Amino acid sequence: MIFDEEINQTIRFMKPSGIRKFFDIAATKKGVVSLGVGEPDFITPWHIREAAIHAIEKGRTFYTGNKGLPVLQEAICDYYRRKFNVTYDPRENVMVTVGGSEGIDVVLRALCQPGDEVILPTPAYVAYAAIIEMAGAKVVEVELKEEERFKLTPEALKAAITEKTKAVILNFPGNPTGGVMSREDYAGIVPILKESGIFAITDEIYAELTYEGKHVSLAEYDEVKDRTVVINGFSKAYSMTGYRIGYILAHKDLIEMFNKVHQYTIMCASTPSQYAAIEAAYNGDDDIEEMFMSFRHRRNYIVKELNRIGLKTHMPEGAFYVFPSVKCSGMSSQEFCEKLLDEENLALVPGDAFGQAGEGYVRISYAYSLEEIKTAIEKLEHFLAVHS
Ligand SMILES: Cc1ncc(COP(=O)(O)O)c(C=O)c1O
Structure with a gap:
């Protein structure tokens, strides 16, 4: 080259x-x-496609606010409350992104500085390690084992935390293993997160595809909620990969920082796609x-x-x-x-x-x-x- x-x-x-x-x-x-x-x-599904078409027909083709359409922010909060019993404020705690992918990028870039370590349980979705490195931080891999059904154990998490640890990435249900964390599994992890004070970035994009019981969101745990950053999106649950709509849920001060990165690089997610996402969130069950x-x-x-x-x-x-x-x-x-x-x-x-x-x-x-x-x-x- x-x-x-x-x-x-x-x-x-x-x-x-x-x-x-x-x-x-x-x-x-x-x-x-x-x-x-x-x-x-x-x-x-047709009614979701129709919502995008309708938005275009109505001329809803302008930029939206950086953090997304207020109705979509409300729809996302309503969805998290309804499905996972987690409460967020639509104006303060939500930012609509270009897929979960942009969410991962924005969060890691806003949180990490050179010298920071990010704990990455692996095997893991391919984007995480690359983005951690692009953000100037160091990847600290923790092995998820088949005999432990690819779950993150408290022992493994604890052993990986150092003074330099900025965050851990959790992706359950996970790509590529299909591993899931149950309430009992989180019971071992949450006290360690609380004690260490590191951020937990929880990518819950496969939440709707939880086959045994219901998805548990880490954001359910009040004791770590301020330092929990949820990444999710519409791609997998509603078969909307090409619409490119995801979102971040986090403490309002973090959302303000994430929004700085987002507003200068992306401006806002696609407007017709945001209308399609509103339809999906309210009528896609x-x-x-x-x-x-x-x-x-x-x-x-x-x-x-x-x-x-x-x-x-x-x-x-x-x-x-x-x-x-x-x-x-x-x-x-x-x-x-x-x-x-x-x-x-x-x-x-x-x-x-x-x-x-x-x-x-x-x-x-x-x-x-x-x-x-x-x-x-x-x-x-x-x-x-x-x-x-
Ligand atoms: C774990 C995980 N997170 C995030 C994404 C990105 O999804 P999207 O940007 O389409 O929302 C993917 C896509 O494969 C994924 O597997």
Whole structure:
């Protein structure tokens, strides 16, 4: 690269996303079956699409306030109260963002300074580590273990906290493991958060896809609420990935700081999409239920089938990913996925794309039709037979 010396050196040495890199290879091949992308396969429910169309027809095409439309701020607070029993003030505690993605970026950039450490339980969604580094902070990985159902334990959290720790990132239900934290699990974590005074950034984007019991939001715990920053959005729950609407819920003083970053970089989220999100938040419960049932059915099917063909797979309690171990093949995650793509035309994501703790696993998204899932299982079964 001719600009190597001039470019920001953090960006220069940043590894490209392990997911993207892999799908670039897949895109050059014909007839590839992919269970790689974490995006619901449903078209956005019609009444939500109609709300966006209607907004455009009515000429609601101007900037909104930086923090989002007041009606959407209210709808988000109403949703959190109704669903998770958490109260926030629509004017003080909410900022609408361009997807959960912008939320993660804004929060980390506003909180972190060079020298800070951010605890990242891994395997983790690929954006966190990159954004922590771009914010000038250091990633401190904590391994989530399969035998602990990919939950964060109090012991692991405590051991990772140092004087430099600024925050911990929690993502439950989690991408890529489907791990979930129950009320009992949080009972061990919350006192440590309180005592240490670190921020907890809780990415609850898969909250609606909690299969056993109800999602527990960390913001429910009053003793740590001031230092809890919730990130959520409409992409996964309502199948609205392309609308790019997310939000941050936090203490009003933090929201003011986040808004500084947001107003200079983004201005505001897309206006027609915000109208669609209002419709989703108020009238989308039945859609969520329908998609939930379908995902749960696919989860049960794929876990049963993967175990049948010999890939040990734990039953994920949330999100729409399974994380089978491929250690039985004797191959590394990368090798397994490369050979699978090469020989069977099947694209999965190597587990190490989500941090070193993901080595020995692959991520399979079941946000695909049952037909595609069945085809993928056949290909995997053939692949394992050839390599046994
Ligand atoms: C854990 C997690 N957080 C955030 C996002 C970003 O979602 P969006 O920006 O579409 O709201 C994703 C997307 O895959 C994710 O898996």
